[in-house]
Amino acid sequence: MAPQLHNKTMQMIKLWKLKSKLAHGRAFWMADDITNMMLDAIMAFPDDNDSPVEFPPGPMPALADPLIALTNSLEMTLKSPVPKLHHWALRQLPHMRKAQALKEDMITEQLEKAARRFVEGSVADEDSRCLIDEILRRETQTTAKEKRPPAYKSRSMYDELFGILIAGHDTSSSSLLWGLKHLSNNQSAQHRLRTEMRRALPQAAAEGRPPTITEIVALRLPYLDAVAEEIFRTALTMSAHVRTTTEDAPLLGYTISKGTNVFMAVNEPGFFSPPFPISERLRSETWKAGGGGHAVEDWDFVDFGEFRPERWLVRDDDHESDGKEEGEVVDPSQAPQMLFSLGPRSCDVDTSTGKWIGYQLLADIGYGLTIQAPVVVVQGISPPQDISMAGSIVILIQNLLGGIWVPVGQNIFGNQLMNTIRRLRPEIDPTMVVSTGATEIRRVFSAEDIPAVLEGFMQGLRGAFILGTACASVSVVILIVAFFIDYHVLTHGQPPRGRRPRVSSKCHRNSRPSCYCW
Structure with missing residues (x-):
């Protein structure tokens, strides 16, 4: 009883x-505290339960749930x-639209807050209060070199910040x-x-406190x-990374065309086990010119499945570390490592003309090849x-839809255009953009307004293209369903299996099978 009483008393003192x-x-x-303490001491039965304790989650910020939903x-x-169609359907849900x-x-x-800090001069040239300050600073430096106004509210800026978030x-x-x-x-x-x-941090250790951020940043x-490198190597936060080729790239006797998304697995042979043997004759000239990958061949994959930070350290007599008498430095080439990165891969204001024209040509060719198909089918x-009536109905439905x-x-297009401009550049009248048209915007609007106007047009086009894609997808589903319907029964009156037709009394004996009854 005495140990339990002492333990509960000390807990009560901490509470006080x-x-x-x-x-x-x-x-x-404090009278109730004493009563409850004594009750706890009396009821302090041995606890043989080793299962983890589950604490109820605390309240989350208002933006936490939307961000988690989007993630x-x-x-x-x-x-x-069908990722594109699936994501489009998700975006139509009410909670997803609210989260967006x-x-x-x-x-x-x-x-807007970061832009005001720059305008008011509260952010020094080398002083960034947060990541947004640093991104805006780089945008300012880039626009100064390119002699154009900064586009703080471009779509790419929104996507970059959300991606980082x-x-x-x-x-x-x-x-x-x-x-x-x-x-x-x-x-x-x-x-x-x-x-x-x-x-390496004797003062913090002597005072029994955690090191400050200044001490951590200055620490070498x-x-x-090495521990951080080993954590990144073994964590495998992303099992595969994606890179888009910027030019035609030779790879082991094959050519990967420019603009191809290349998926590279980081948990396959070459990272935790020896790589596949590859013939030297398949290697590219650039690989041979770069030294032939001898550093990779020298890796010892025996313990690459283990967590061992020492693998990253090499002896360097010219340097002396803060934490060891002998000099050691981190060598990034001592083990395979590929941190993740994923760039934008959709049509944007900077998309090449050939790319977006190619998409439209592909869609128009598909429309042209299929627009007459229903008319031909009903005639056959x-x-x-009934041919004239059936053809008229098909053409009516095509024109009606x-x-x-x-x-729609x-x-x-118009709603997305105006909403985007209101959000990015509230001082611009969206109706003026609509009435001006795409061909005259550079003449009517200033250089500062152009990025917001272009982004508005881009968002409008995306919405219209998504609608067209959705309608085309629905037509594909209808086509698949049609294959499971016995169109012979619907059109030529062929009898169901195992049944014989009888001639209706309302039809002549020489009538077509369409007058048969079942």
Whole structure:
């Protein structure tokens, strides 16, 4: 009983210290605490339960749930057999539309605040309060060299910030979790890291406090860098990376065309196991000119499946580290490593003319090849007396649907155009942009307004193109369903299997089978 009473009493004293701090010197009621403490001491039964304790989650910021929803939508899209159509359908859901709107408003607000800091001069040339400040600073420097006004609210700026927001929190938390797991499972690495950090930070160790951010930034500790490299190597936050070729690239006797998305797995042979043997005659001239990859061939893959930060350290007698007597430095070539990166891959204001014209040509050729198909089909399957009526119905439906969906696409284009301009450049009248037209915008609007206007047109076109893609997808589904319908029964009156037709009394004996009854 005495140990339990002492333990619960010390917990109660800690509780009183916390209450006293929160009360700011004012009195507080403590009789119930003593009663509850004694009850806890009496009821302190041995706890043999080793299962983890689950704490209820705390309240999340208002933007947390929308960002998580948008992040999860990317994962669902990547796993879908029809990713573009799946993501388009997700974006139509009410909670996704709300999440998208909150995300856009948040980025717009932060961009406006950062732009005001630059205008007011509260941000020095080398002083960035956050990542947005640094991005805007680089945009300012780039526009100064290119002699154009900065486009702080371009679509690419929004996408870049959102990509950093998603990739930054998700991959960082994943790598941190893997780092804690590896250090927990490898006590020797954890002990060495702790020892060397205390040796390199004697003041923080003597005062029994965590190191400050200034001390951490100024720290030069090779083993700490080696631990970080090993965590990144083994965490595998992304199992594959994507790069787009900027020119025709020879690879092992084949040519990868310019603009091809190349998926490179980082958990396959060459990272944790020896690479596949490749004949020298298949190697490209650039590979041979670069030294033939001898550094890669010298890797020892025996322990690459283990967590061992020491693999990154090499002896350097010319340098002396802060944490060790002998000089050690981190050599990035000591093991395979490929950190993730994913660039934009959609049509944008900078998309080449050949690319977007090629998409339109492909769509127009498809429309031209299929527009007459329904008319030809009904002429082949309809009775002679019904051909004119069937053809008229098909043409009527084609023109009727065209009359419906073309205005819908126009409305989507106009709404997206005006909403984007209102968000990026509120001082511009969107109706003036619509009345001006695409061919005259550079003459009517100033250079500062052009990026927002172009982005508005791009968003409008994307919405209209998505509508066309959705309609085409629905037609494909209808075509697939039609294959499962016995059109002979619907058109020529062929009897179902196992049944004989009888002639209707209302039809002549020499009538076509379409007058048969079943």
